[in-house]
Each structure stands twice: as C-alpha cells, then as structure tokens.
Amino acid sequence: MDFFQDEGLNRLRERMRADELGHFELFDPARQLTYAEREALDSGMLNTGSQTLRILKDKTLAFKNTRIWLCHDQDYHLAYCQKVQSLRHHQESLQIGTGTFPSNRNEGVCLECLAVLQYQGVDARRLRRAEFSEPIREQFSLEAFKQDYPFYPII
Numbered sequence: 001m002d003f004f005q006d007e008g009l010n011r012l013r014e015r016m017r018a019d020e021l022g023h024f025e026l027f028d029p030a031r032q033l034t035y036a037e038r039e040a041l042d043s044g045m046l047n048t049g050s051q052t053l054r055i056l057k058d059k060t061l062a063f064k065n066t067r068i069w070l071c072h073d074q075d076y077h078l079a080y081c082q083k084v085q086s087l088r089h090h091q092e093s094l095q096i097g098t099g100t101f102p103s104n105r106n107e108g109v110c111l112e113c114l115a116v117l118q119y120q121g122v123d124a125r126r127l128r129r130a131e132f133s134e135p136i137r138e139q140f141s142l143e144a145f146k147q148d149y150p151f152y153p154i155i
C-alpha cells in the first residue's frame with residue numbers, strides 16, 4: 001500500500017500539519033527502516049531486491065535511510081564498484097547488512113570499493129601492487145569506516 005495515495009491518511013496528514021502545537025512525523029516504511037529490518041541488517045543480512053539499492057552522491061551504498069554493505073561471494077562491498085554495478089543489473093536479490101561482517105573477516109572488504117571512495121588514500125594504481133593491497137585489507141576496520149561514513153540514519 002502506498003501511504004501517499006491513501007485519501008484518509010492524506011487528509012489526516014494535512015490536519016496534523018495544521019496543528020501548531022506539535023511536530024509529528026509520519027513513519028514512511030518506503031523510505032525509513034522498520035524495526036525488523038534494522039534488526040536483520042544489524043545482526044546478519046537482509047535479502048532485498050536489487051532495485052531497492054541506493055547509490056549515494058558519495059558513491060557509498062544505501063538501503064532506505066541507512067548506509068549498508070553488500071555481500072557477494074564472501075566479498076563485502078561498501079561502494080559502487082564495477083562488481084556492484086554488474087550485480088545491481090544482473091542479480092535479482094542482494095544480500096546486505098550493517099553490522100560487523102558475518103564471517104568477521106575484514107580481509108573480505110572489496111578493495112575496488114575503497115579505491116572508488118579513495119578511502120585512506122587507497123587508489124586503483126596502488127591496488128595493483130600486492131604489497132599495498134594485503135595490508136590495507138588486514139588493517140581495514142568497519143568501525144573506523146563508519147566514523148567517516150556514518151551508517152544510520154542518513155537522509
């Protein structure tokens with residue numbers, strides 16, 4: 001059901017806006033995470049249709065009003081790299097999450113994604129050299145990443 005198409009709710013919303021005594025924001029499940037979705041994202045993974053994946057201006061990935069990581073073949077993507085572009089177009093459903101990587105392997109982070117973001121000076125040229133790319137993966141911290149790119153909530 002689309003809340004914005006519902007006559008009764010629209011009238012209700014108008015009435016609430018007219019009320020000067022208080023601000024009241026309607027929860028919009030099309031754009032805001034439900035409690036169940038937050039739980040699923042945080043504790044593991046959520047399967048979602050690829051059309052629901054959002055690409056933010058900074059090239060990070062989002063679902064509704066949270067940034068997310070996307071898991072595919074044990075790789076964890078944080079940005080719109082070429083792999084994610086192809087998954088988005090060829091895969092019907094995507095596995096996404098917000099908590100620590102389920103396998104707890106920071107080495108699973110996709111370096112292409114970090115290069116897209118130029119995260120901590122990572123760029124495509126350096127990635128071709130193994131002596132650079134291995135330590136980057138080992139030292140990657142999702143917690144630190146979230147300080148630069150807060151996950152939830154985003155607008």
Ligand SMILES: [Zn+2]
Pocket residue numbers: 076077078079080081082083084110111112113
């Ligand atoms: Zn990637």
